[in-house]
Amino acid sequence: xxxxxxxxxxxxxxxxxxxxxxxxxxxxxxxxxxxxxxxxxxxxxxxxxxxxxxxxxxxxxxxxxxxxxxxxxxxxxxxxxxxxxxxxxxxxxxxxxxxxxxxxxxxxxxxxxxxxxxxxxxxxxxxxxxxxxxxxxxxxxxxxxxxxxxxxxxxxxxxxxxxxxxxxxxxxxxxxxxxxxxxxxxxxxxxxxxxxxxxxxxxxxxxxxxxxxxxxxxxxxxxxxxxxxxxxxxxxxxxxxxxxxxx
Amino acid sequence: xxxxxxxxxxxxxxxxxxxxxxxxxxxxxxxxxxxxxxxxxxxxxxxxxxxxxxxxxxxxxxxxxxxxxxxxxxxxxxxxx
Amino acid sequence: xxxxxxxxxxxxxxxxxxxxxxxxxxxxxxxxxxxxxxxxxxxxxxxxxxxxxxxxxxxxxxxxxxxxxxxxxxxxxxxxxxxxxxxxxxxxxxxxxxxxxxxxxxxxxxxxxxxxxxxxxxxxxxxxxxxxxxxxxxxxxxxxxxxxxxxxxxxxxxxxxxxxxxxxxxxxxxxxxxxxxxxxxxxxxxxxxxxxxxxxx
Numbered sequence: 001x002x003x004x005x006x007x008x009x010x011x012x013x014x015x016x017x018x019x020x021x022x023x024x025x026x027x028x029x030x031x032x033x034x035x036x037x038x039x040x041x042x043x044x045x046x047x048x049x050x051x052x053x054x055x056x057x058x059x060x061x062x063x064x065x066x067x068x069x070x071x072x073x074x075x076x077x078x079x080x081x082x083x084x085x086x087x088x089x090x091x092x093x094x095x096x097x098x099x100x101x102x103x104x105x106x107x108x109x110x111x112x113x114x115x116x117x118x119x120x121x122x123x124x125x126x127x128x129x130x131x132x133x134x135x136x137x138x139x140x141x142x143x144x145x146x147x148x149x150x151x152x153x154x155x156x157x158x159x160x161x162x163x164x165x166x167x168x169x170x171x172x173x174x175x176x177x178x179x180x181x182x183x184x185x186x187x188x189x190x191x192x193x194x195x196x197x198x199x200x201x202x203x204x205x206x207x208x209x210x211x212x213x214x215x216x217x218x219x220x221x222x223x224x225x226x227x228x229x230x231x232x233x234x235x236x237x238x239x240x241x242x243x244x245x246x247x
Numbered sequence: 248x249x250x251x252x253x254x255x256x257x258x259x260x261x262x263x264x265x266x267x268x269x270x271x272x273x274x275x276x277x278x279x280x281x282x283x284x285x286x287x288x289x290x291x292x293x294x295x296x297x298x299x300x301x302x303x304x305x306x307x308x309x310x311x312x313x314x315x316x317x318x319x320x321x322x323x324x325x326x327x328x
Numbered sequence: 329x330x331x332x333x334x335x336x337x338x339x340x341x342x343x344x345x346x347x348x349x350x351x352x353x354x355x356x357x358x359x360x361x362x363x364x365x366x367x368x369x370x371x372x373x374x375x376x377x378x379x380x381x382x383x384x385x386x387x388x389x390x391x392x393x394x395x396x397x398x399x400x401x402x403x404x405x406x407x408x409x410x411x412x413x414x415x416x417x418x419x420x421x422x423x424x425x426x427x428x429x430x431x432x433x434x435x436x437x438x439x440x441x442x443x444x445x446x447x448x449x450x451x452x453x454x455x456x457x458x459x460x461x462x463x464x465x466x467x468x469x470x471x472x473x474x475x476x477x478x479x480x481x482x483x484x485x486x487x488x489x490x491x492x493x494x495x496x497x498x499x500x501x502x503x504x505x506x507x508x509x510x511x512x513x514x515x516x517x518x519x520x521x522x523x524x525x526x527x528x529x
Contacts, residue, residue, distance in 0.1 A: 010261040014331055047258040050333040056355065057330065058338065061255060081359075083339055091335045099330055104257035106267035107285035216249040238286065239254045250367065290365055294409050294489050294509050297365040304366065311513045313526045318513050 012049060012101045015072075017094050023075060023159045027125070028089045029065055031073040032098060040064055042136035043109035043129045043211070043239075046074060046102030050084060060084045063128040063213075063239075064103060067135035072102075075159060077125045108211065108239045111136070116144035116209050117202045121192070121222050123151045123214020126241060127159050130213055138168040146171045149200050151192050151218065153179040174200050192218070194225040204230030209237075216240040250288040256296060259310055260284065263319045276325040277305030284327075346415060349405055351520035354413040361412060362474045365508065369443035369473070369494045376478050378462060379497040380431035386497065387431035391478070395464070397422045397430075402461065404484035406491070407520040419482055420465030424455040424498070427462065435500030439507060440481050443494040448507035449516065450483065450490055452500065459485055462495060487518040487525070 015034040023029055045063045062074040078089040092098070110118070110133045118137075120130040127150055137146060148167075152158045154177055164173045176188035176196065188196055202208035210231060212222045219240045226236050253260075253269050260268035269285040280302040287298040287307055295311035300323075307323040321327060338355060350356060378394055379386040389397070401420050407413045438455060440448050454460065463482040464471050471477035476493030483490050489509050510516050515524040523529060 010258065012330070045254070045257070049330060050336045051330040052336050052338055053332055054338075055329055056338045058336075061258070087333070087336050096334050097331060099333070101258060104261060104267075105254060105269055105285075106257075107269040107283055108254055216251065238252060240250070240252045288367075292361075292410070293363045293365045294514060295365070295512055299366060306366075309512050311509075313513045320512055 010101050010104065012099055014097045014099050017092060017096050017098055018071065019094055020092060024157055024161075026078040026089065026157075027075060027159050028078075029073050029075045030088060030092065030098070031066075031071050032100070034072050034100070037072055038103075040068055040072070040103035041105070041109040041111060042067055042132040044103035044105040045129070046072065046100045047104065048074070048084070048088075049099045049101075050087060051099070058084050061104070064132055065128050067132055067139050069139060070135070072100075075125070075128045075131075077159075108213070108237050110209070110211065112140050112142040112144060114209060116146065117206055118144055118146040119202050119208045119210040119226075120146065120148040121151075121210065121212040121214075122148065123192075123218030123222075124153075124157070124241075125159070126212075126214025126218065126239070128213075129239065130211060131160050131163070133211065134168070134171060137171070143170055145202075147200065147202065148173045149176070149192065149197075150174070151176045151178060151214070153177070155180075155182050155185075192222055192225075194228070197222065197225050198229065201226065201229065201231075207235065209235055211237050211239075213239040214241055250290055250299070252289055253283070253285040253287040253298060255289050255291060256298070256310070259296060259317070262317055263310065271328060273307060273327045274325040275300040275303060275305055275307060276323050278303035279325070349415055350413050351407055352523050354407055354411055354520070357412040357414055359412075360414060360417075360475065361408070361410075363408065363410065364474075364493075365446060366444050371443050371478060371494070373478060377496065378427075378479065380427045380433070380500070381498075382435060382500045386499075387427075394422065394462075394479075398426060400461065402482075404482070406484050406488050409487040409489055409514065409518070409520075409525050413520075418467050419461065419463040420468075421461035421463030421479065421482060423458065424460040424462065424481075425458060427498070428452070428456060433500065435502060437501045437504045439499045439501060439505060440492040440495050441497045441499060442492050443496055446492055446494065446508050448481075448490050448492045449505055449510060450486070451504065451517075454483060454486065455498070459483065485519075487515075487520050489514065490518050 015032040018033045019031040021029045045061050049059045065075040066073040076088045079085045181189050219238050257269050271284045274281050288301045290297045298308040309320040311318045373391045376391045379388040403418045405415045461482045464479040481492040481495045
């Protein structure tokens with residue numbers, strides 16, 4: 001099965017939605033039952049295409065939230081002025097069909113042979129591909145040490161909260177809440193900056209592998225700070241979701 | 248408008264090249280900087296998709312969908328592979 | 329056609345009273361989408377200038393001089409080649425007729441040059457007769473950088489890629505040479521009512 005992946009066509013296909021699950025008030029995870037799915041790597045994404053009755057087409061990309069071997073799932077954040085995301089979070093339901101193509105991507109991917117230690121840096125919905133990486137790490141029994149720094153506006157905005165509160169062995173999860181913190185919060189309470197990274201990131205001397213994902217401004221700030229702290233640029237992988245994380 | 252990066256055009260690149268391209272290395276014809284296609288600064292949603300060098304801003308790749316055909320111009324790249 | 333996604337609708341404005349104002353293949357929008365081929369230039373007003381004319385014989389105005397020229401308030405419909413149309417947009421700017429008169433115009437064609445390197449080509453005939461402006465105000469406020477400020481070309485009877493953002497000069501020429509998008513396959517003229525999106529349309 002592994003050898004067939006390289007030369008296949010990347011074709012659009014239709015798949016039924018098997019579940020739509022709320023993660024936060026504005027975020028849903030949509031699980032699909034994709035016929036003949038060729039498998040995927042942790043960090044890859046799919047393109048989704050919506051067509052209305054007049055033939056108008058809207059296309060967006062979403063990171064795959066599930067690990068290789070699990071059913072394909074995407075996690076979508078509703079943007080109030082978005083054209084596609086409100087449909088996916090509020091209208092789509094189990095039994096509907098979604099047109100997609102994938103998996104796509106070969107740069108922002110991780111598998112155990114890539115090693116570590118892993119530094120995963122998520123801004124908002126940037127957590128999605130990093131969660132797939134963590135799930136893959138756990139499912140393969142990898143012992144690569146991993147640290148996740150996850151920036152969210154408030155505690156209610158933390159996606160996969162329960163899952164991240166029970167990290168696998170060898171995984172540390174550090175949150176920062178940038179807009180509002182619950183009473184008694186002792187964690188970080190500001191946007192990720194060089195100082196915060198200095199306290200959380202693996203030292204550069206350990207030759208860590210970093211994955212940074214989120215809005216463009218988050219990715220720019222964090223990746224530049226890591227490189228300035230000594231991380232070789234080729235050990236800092238980036239994926240930008242744009243100022244509003246797509247729509 | 249802030250740019251995305253080459254990850255966002257993975258599907259488009261697959262259409263044009265027939266294979267995964269985001270991990271390929273491109274050399275800017277303007278300044279000689281070498282980077283992964285995934286690291287290019289990408290501007291979507293224009294009348295076409297434009298990928299620029301993150302170092303000097305030169306245009307590296309332009310994709311235009313003319314009716315049902317995607318046309319690609321790579322003249323801004325000194326090499327791609 | 330792809331299967332219809334149950335319950336999905338594009339965003340759209342109202343119906344009947346807009347009939348006849350929307351070119352073929354276009355959808356109405358209430359938003360003002362920002363499309364760009366590159367980063368937003370940010371030119372300081374004390375370094376901004378605008379020029380009109382043939383290379384070597386251009387008339388140039390600085391910001392203060394340009395703002396002192398007679399200006400007009402116009403309300404026009406705009407049509408983007410990416411299929412959105414926006415009706416009744418309000419602009420303030422200097423008519424290109426005024427600029428060409430002051431520059432002593434000649435040359436059948438013009439190439440608009442912009443900060444960031446964008447270019448687009450137009451016949452001078454389409455820049456005159458009250459059909460084109462260099463606009464520095466939108467909706468009663470100074471034009472925002474993401475929409476082309478300090479000033480952009482405004483030529484509403486053609487697809488909006490011809491209304492070049494961050495415009496700095498109109499270079500008059502004898503030949504109709506392709507600008508940025510025209511070079512990559514877009515139509516040399518771009519009449520939305522004849523749906524001239526791509527070369528050969």
